[in-house]
Amino acid sequence: PDEPLLFEIGDTHHSGVDLPDVEIDESRLGGFRRKSALDLAGLTEPEAMRHYVRLSRMNYSIDSGMYPLGSCTMKHNPRLNEKMARLPGFSDVHPLQPVSTVQGALELMSQLSHWLMTLTNTSAVALTPKAGAHGELCGMMAIHAAQEARGQGHRNVVLVPESAHGTNPATAAFLGYTVKPVPAREDGTVDVEAVKAALGPDVAAIMLTNPNTCGLFEPQIIEIARAVHDAGAFFYCDGANFNAIMGVVRPGDLGIDAMHINLHKTFSTPHGGGGPGAGPVVLSEALAPFAPVPFVRKAAAGGLEMVEHSEGEALGRITAFHGQMGMYVRALTYMLSHGGDGLARAARDAVLNANYIKARLEDAFSVSFPDYPSMHEVLFDDSSLEGTGVSTLDFAKALIDEGYHPMTMYFPLVVHGAMLIEPTESESKQTLDAFCDTMLALAADAKAGDKDRFTGAPTRAPRRRLDETRAARSPKLRWQPEEAPPAAAAE
C-alpha cells in the first residue's frame, strides 16, 4: 500500500507536541518577526509514528537481509553501540562546555586515536572529518600544507588510478589540483613503473586505494610508496577497504602518509540511509605536524586538553566543533567488543567470505582478475551474460525479487558491466550459500533465455523500476499542493 506524503496527511493545525502558547513582547525582534506563512504540515504523534513506520517498511536494511554491496562494507550494526552513544554523558554534552567538564569525552577520543594509530602504525590521527570524502579532503589539505611548508606549494598534480572511487578525483579537483590518471595493469593492479613514469616535480601526491577497488591487494605497494616519496610526493591511501586488512596489515608499514578510515564501514557505525559517517585520517610522522585542529593532548597540569587553534603551518579547521562524537562512541565500543584479536578475525572472515563466494560462483560468472586471491570483495564482469540480453543492471534488479540488495554495479569502471560483491564478515555460511544458490539459479535462468524476469524486475519490491530520466529532465524536488482545477469558464 502506498503511503501519502506527510503534507497530504497533516496540516498546519495538527501538532504532535504540547507546548504552552506564550505571549511575547516583540521589542527584541527588531522588526524581523516572521510575516510569511511557514505552511509546515504537522502530525499528531500517532499519525507520525504510523507514517514513519510504514515508510520504513519500504526500505531494505542490513537487519532484514544481506547487502552484497562491493566497496560499501555493509556489516552488522551492534545495538550496544547505539545504546552507548545515548548515554547522557556522551549525547547530552555540548562541544563548548568547559574542558574540565568533558574529560571523559577527551579520554574517549584519545582511546579511539590510540586504537586507530595502533592498527595502522601511524603517528597522528585527525578525528574530525565528517565522512570518508571529508577525510580525503582533510588528508589532501594536510599534504598541501606540508608541501607549502617544504616550499613545494607549486606542486599541482595528483595521480589517481582509473579504478579509484569518484571521491578521489573529486577531492583533488576540489582543492584545485589537476588529476592525472594512472593506468592499471591487465591483472587489475597498479604498475609501479606506470607510477614512476607519471611522477614528476609537479606531483604533490598519489591517491591510491588499497586493497584496491577490484578487490585486490596491491602487490607492489611498498615499491610504489618508495617511488612516490623519492619523487617528493606524498602517498594518500583511500582506506575505504580497510576492513580487509585491519589487524592483519598496518598501512603505516606499507609507507602510506595519510589514510582516512570510514568508521561507518570498517567500525560499523550504521549507515543510516546515507549517513552520518565519520572519516578520521591517520597521518605519518611527516604529515603529523600539519593535522587540523581540534585535537586532544595531555595537559601539563594533568588530565587532557583540547588544542583548538592551529599553530604554525597546520591546515586549520575543517569543521565546527570536534567532529562526529556519536560515531566515535560507537566505533570505540565496537573495537573494545572485538578486541585486537577479534578485529583481525573479522578481517580474515571478510576475506574468507569473499573468496568463498568467488569459489562457488567462478564457473558461472566471469572473474575479472583471477591472478590474485580476492580480498574482502570479488569483482565479476558481464562477459558471462553475453548474448543473453540480460545486462548487469537487469541481473541486479532480479536479485531484488529474490530478497537481496543488489551488488555494486558498473563500478569500478575498469571492467565492463562490473558486479562487485562484498559480503563482509557478518554473513553466516548458511546465508552465503543461499546467496550463491540464488546467483547460480539466476545465471542459469539468464542463460536459458528467461529474459523477461530480468528486464522486468523487480516485480516484488514496493516499486517497479523508476523513471530516472523523467526525474532529471524536469526535476520535482519538493512537494507542491495539486493545482486547483481551472474554474469553469463563465457562460
Add this chain to the structure above:
Amino acid sequence: PDEPLLFEIGDTHHSGVDLPDVEIDESRLGGFRRKSALDLAGLTEPEAMRHYVRLSRMNYSIDSGMYPLGSCTMKHNPRLNEKMARLPGFSDVHPLQPVSTVQGALELMSQLSHWLMTLTNTSAVALTPKAGAHGELCGMMAIHAAQEARGQGHRNVVLVPESAHGTNPATAAFLGYTVKPVPAREDGTVDVEAVKAALGPDVAAIMLTNPNTCGLFEPQIIEIARAVHDAGAFFYCDGANFNAIMGVVRPGDLGIDAMHINLHKTFSTPHGGGGPGAGPVVLSEALAPFAPVPFVRKAAAGGLEMVEHSEGEALGRITAFHGQMGMYVRALTYMLSHGGDGLARAARDAVLNANYIKARLEDAFSVSFPDYPSMHEVLFDDSSLEGTGVSTLDFAKALIDEGYHPMTMYFPLVVHGAMLIEPTESESKQTLDAFCDTMLALAADAKAGDKDRFTGAPTRAPRRRLDETRAARSPKLRWQPEEAPPAAAAE
C-alpha cells in the same frame, strides 16, 4: 519469504554472547551438576538480529495500521512511556532492596494510585494484579474475604450476564463460585428486574461490565448497584471498557465496589503480542480493608513505607513482589501527558469515533442494538450478510487483505455473527474514513456475490488461512528435528 525456526538456523556451538569460560570446582553442587544435554541452539548476534527482525515483519501492529478490535482498546503507545520505564531508577531496581533506597518507586505507586482513585472515586487501590483477569481474581478474593468477615462466607453464587467476557465466569469458577447467568434485554442492556430476580441469600456478588460488551452504557446501573447492595452482595465491575468513560463518569458514583483497570488498554501500556498487562483494582470503602498486600502508605517517621504482610482479614498476597512496576511507570507517564483534561478528551474522542463509524456504516451493516448511542465500540451482527454466503469470519479475513486487522468476531455471544468495532481515540478522521470506505466497498462486493474474495481471504498476508483443527488434533507444541530417513534395508 519464510523464516526458519531458530533451531534450524543455529546450533549448540553458536553463541551471541562473549563470556569467559571459567573452571569451577563442583564441591558445592552436591552431585546435581547437569549431565543431560541442554541441546539449546544459539545464534550469533547478527543472525539473531535478522531472525527476529524478519519474524517481526510477519506481524500486524498498531504502529503499522488500525486495530478496530472491539473490547481490546488498541490505542497508540507513546514511546515516551517506554523511555521512562527504562530509566535505571525504575528498571534497575530490585523489589527487595531496602525501602529507604526506593522512595521514588513508592512515590510513583502512590501517585498512580491517586490518579486511579480520583478517576474512579474510590477509596483504595490494589496495584499488584498482573493483568485484567488477575485483577478480577483479586477483586473477587477481596469480596470473598469481606463476605467471610461478615459471616457470609457461605454465599457461593456469582451473577454474570451472558454478554460478559469469558474471564468473568472463569474467575468466579476458579474461586469455587457457582456462576449464574443474567439474561440481557432485547435492547442489549441488563434489566434491573432480572438482577433482582436472580439475587438471593446465596449470592456473593455480581460481575458486570460497564460500558457493556455490546458497547452500551448500562442505563440502570445505579439501580442495579442498589439492588445488589440491598441483597447483601457486592458489585464487581469489569473495567475493560473504562476507556469510554475515563474523566467523564466515575464508577464509584455508580455504586461499584471493585473494578479492575487494564493499564494495557485504557492507559496505553503496550500489548506486546499478548502481554504483559497490569490490572490494578480500585475498591470501595466497604472493600478497602480487604485489599491484598503489598501496598504503600505514609510512614510515621516520614516518607513512604510498604506494607508487605496482611493484618486481620485481608486476602493476603496474590503475587510475589509488588506487581508490574514497568507498567506503572508507563501508565503514570501517559496520565501526566494527557492530564485530567486530556483523559476526558480521549474518552470523548473514543466515543465519538465509534459513533462516527456507526453513522457511516449503519446503512450497510446491521446495528445490533440501535436504541442507545454506542460508547467506545459499536456492535454489528451478520444479518446484513445473510444470503451472501459470506460469514463474519470471511468478512473479517477479507479486511486483512485490505490492510486492516479484523474487528472482534463472534463476541459478544448475545448476537449472531457479532462484529464488534472499537477504533479508540487514536485514529484520525482520515483513517476512520478510509476504514469505513473499505468496509462499505467490501459489503457491496459481498452483496454483489463476489464470494471467493471472502472465503479465500486472506491472500496478501504472510499466510493463507491456517488449519486450526489439524493443530488441535495432534498438537505439535515444540520443535523436533526431522527424523532421519530409515536406512535402506540390507540386501
Add this chain to the structure above:
Amino acid sequence: MRYLPHSDAERAEMLATIGIASEDALFSAVPRAAYNTGAIDLPAHSPEFLVEAHMRALSGKNRAAGDGPFFVGAGAYRHHVPATVDHLIQRSEWLTAYTPYQPEISQGTLQMLFEFQTQVAKLTGMDVANASLYDGSTGTAEAVLMARRLTRKKKLVLSGGLHPHYRDVVKAYLKNDPDLVCLPASPQGQGDILDHIDDQTAAIVIQTPDFYGHLRDLQKAADMAHAKGALLIVVVTEVVSLGLLEAPGTFGADIVVAEGQSIGNALNFGGPYVGLMATRKEFVRQMPGRLCGETVDAEGKRGFVLTLSTREQHIRREKATSNICTNSGLCALAFTIHMSLLGEAGLTRLARLNHARAIALADALAKVPGVEVLNQTFFNEFTIRVGKPAAGVIEALAQRNVLAGVPVSRLEPGKPELENLIVLAATELTTDADIAALANGLKEVLA
C-alpha cells in the same frame, strides 16, 4: 494534545455526520448525576519535557542496582541483558501487536512463542511448555490447581524451602484451604517433605535451588511422590541455574514452574516478569495458559496458531483451566531472544560464571568474623547467619551504599529463628571490588 488526532473542526464534522449537535448526546444513557463535563481534580496535560522531568525526579530517588555493590536476589536477579534484546522488543511489530488470535498476520509472534515453548521444554527437560504465565509465583498457584485436576486429589504439601511469597500466593489462591500443608521454613536445607506424602496427596512442591540457596534432591522426592500417586511440582526461581544443574525432568518432575526474569528481563522493581510452565505431554489438556502449535495454511505452508484453546476462558468460560488471558508475551520474547543469543554454549558459561562468583563471595564472607555461611550446596545464592538482626545490618550497609541481600525476616516476620539470616546472590556482574566492599562493610557493621 499530542496523542489525539482530531482538530475541533474535525470533531464538528463528525458530529454532523452522526447527526447530533453535541457530544453530550452520546452519553445520554449515563445517569445525569454521574455525568461530568467539568474539570477533574487532576493536573492538566503537560509537555513531554515536563513529564520527563517529573519521572526523572522520581527515578532519581531510587538507588539503582548498578549504582554500587549489589547482592539482592531471593527470586529476582540482576543479570546483564544484551542490548540487542531490549532493542528488538521495542520494535513496533513486537511491542504494539495484539495477542495473535489472527494467525495470518501474527506469524512473528506465533513462531516466537513456538520457539519459546521449545526452549522452556528443553531447559526443564520436560515434554511441553506453555506460552507463558504472569510470573513464577502465580505459576506455582496454577500448578497446584492443575495437579488437583489431574489427580482428583486435594492435599498439597509445600516445602519449607519454597519462596515465602510463592507460598503466600498459593495460600491466597486456595483461600486457606485446610488441605494445604505449608512446611515450616527450612533455612538449613533440611528436607522433611517426604514424610508428608500420603495417598491423599495431589502434589508436593519443591523449589531448587531453594529460597535459602540449597540444592534439593529431586530424585528421591519424585520416586516417593509417584509411589503414592502424587505429582512432583518443581519450582525454579533462578532459571540460569538450569545451565549448570540437572533438569528437573530428568528426575521425573511432573510439572515445572519457573520465574524466567533472569533471562532477558530487567529487575523492574518486581515486574513485569515471565512465568514458565512445562509438563508431561499427557497432562497438556489440563495446563493453564496459551499454547502455540504448528500447522499448515491453505497452501500447505508451515504456520503456527494458538491451539487447544478449549482449555481457555474465552472459549470455555467457567469450565476453563484458568482465568488467565493476557500473559507475558513481550517478556517471553525477551527471554527467547536472550536465550537464542546464549545458546547452550553461552548459557553453560553464564551459569558457571555465576556459580564461580557465588563461591568467591561465600569464601570471602566466611572469613568475616561473626558471619556463618549456612550452605553446603548452592548455585549463585546462599544464606548467612550474622550476630545481629539482619534487617538492621542490611539497612546499615545500605547507608554505606552496599545493597547486601535480603533479610529473611522481611518475608518471614515474627520468627526469631530466622531473624539473623540474610540471603545473598552473586551473578556475572558481581566484581571482586563489590565483594570486598561487602566484606569490609559487614566487618564494620558487625563489629
Add this chain to the structure above:
Amino acid sequence: MRYLPHSDAERAEMLATIGIASEDALFSAVPRAAYNTGAIDLPAHSPEFLVEAHMRALSGKNRAAGDGPFFVGAGAYRHHVPATVDHLIQRSEWLTAYTPYQPEISQGTLQMLFEFQTQVAKLTGMDVANASLYDGSTGTAEAVLMARRLTRKKKLVLSGGLHPHYRDVVKAYLKNDPDLVCLPASPQGQGDILDHIDDQTAAIVIQTPDFYGHLRDLQKAADMAHAKGALLIVVVTEVVSLGLLEAPGTFGADIVVAEGQSIGNALNFGGPYVGLMATRKEFVRQMPGRLCGETVDAEGKRGFVLTLSTREQHIRREKATSNICTNSGLCALAFTIHMSLLGEAGLTRLARLNHARAIALADALAKVPGVEVLNQTFFNEFTIRVGKPAAGVIEALAQRNVLAGVPVSRLEPGKPELENLIVLAATELTTDADIAALANGLKEVLA
C-alpha cells in the same frame, strides 16, 4: 565472538571449497614483511557487560547538560527531542539501510528525503533544498564555492558576525585564498559588510541571528549584493529561530545554509549534526550534495529517486560540484520527524517559548552588577560583557555546576576586546531556577 557467525568447522569447510589449506594463502599478495599473524598490541575481545562498564565510566566523567543549569549555545543548542524521534530513527529499516541508490527498495528513505527537502525549502523560504550536508560549517564552505561557480567571480566577504568556526572552515577550504575577506568580529552587531561589496564580489555571507545573537538586516544586504551582481548567502545556526523570524528567502537570499541540529538531534559533543542548504530553482545544478526527486515507476505509480546526480562525484568524478558522498541521512530523518511533530503550530510555539525564556534570562542578568547585555535584538541567545576575563568566570561557574555559556575568547583567542564577552543561550528547557542559579553564581564570581 558474538558478531562473527562462523565456527572453526565452518571456516575449514569454506577453505576446502576454495581449495586452499590455510587462510594465509588468501593474503599472498601482501608483502611478507607487512603481514601480521600474531597478536596485536591491543586488548582482546570483551564481554558486552565489560565494554558497557568501560563506556559508562567514560561517560560518567562528563557533566551532562541535563545535570544542572545550562546556557551553552554558540552554534549547538539543547532542545527537547520527543522520544518518538529517537525511537523511530533506531528502527532497523532506517538505521541499517544503505544510501538509496536502489530506489525500488529504498522508497522509505527517498520519500523521507523528499519531505525533508520540502520542509527545509519552506522554512528558509527558498525554492529547493538538498538532502543534507555534514553540518552548517562545511555547508557554508560549500556555499561560497557554489557562489563562485555561479557568478564566476572570486571575492567573498564574510560578516564579522559569522560563527568563528564557520569562518575558519571557509578559510581552510579556500587555503587562505587572498580573495577571501573576513571582517573583524562584530560583537555589537554592527553591520559593516555592505561597504565591502564590489563588482568583483561573488558573495557575501551573513549569519542571523549572528554569533553574538543579534538579528541582522538581510533586506539591505540582499539589495546591495544583487545590485553588484553578488549573491547573498545567509547562515542560520539556530534553526528554531525560523519559527519566529522572517525567512531569509523573503528578503532575497540566494543560498541559505543552516545547522539543523536543534531539530531532532542531540548535542552529541559536536556531532553528528545535519547541514541544511536551500537555494533558488535556477541554481540547483550547481548545488552540492544529493537531491531526491519525484518520478513514476514502470506502472505509473509515484516514486522517488536520487536525481541530478551528474553533479556528483560518483558520476562526474573530478568535475563534480563537491566531493561529498555520505551525508547526514539519519540526522535528516530525525529532523524531518521532529519537524513533522512540530508542524507550523508547534514550531511557532517552540520559537516563541525560546524567545521568552531568553528575554527572562537577559532581564535577570541585566540586574547583576558588573554584567552588561550587549544586545538590542536577539532570538534565544545574546552576549554579555563582564568585568573579568570570561574564561575564568565560566570556569568558576562550572565549579558551581552552572554551565554559563561560551567565553568568546575560546573561539577568538588573543583579541583583548573580546576577552570579557560571554555568549549565552536559553531554550524551552531553561527554568526559572536555572536562571536564578546563574544570576546568583555570577554575582558571587564577579564580586
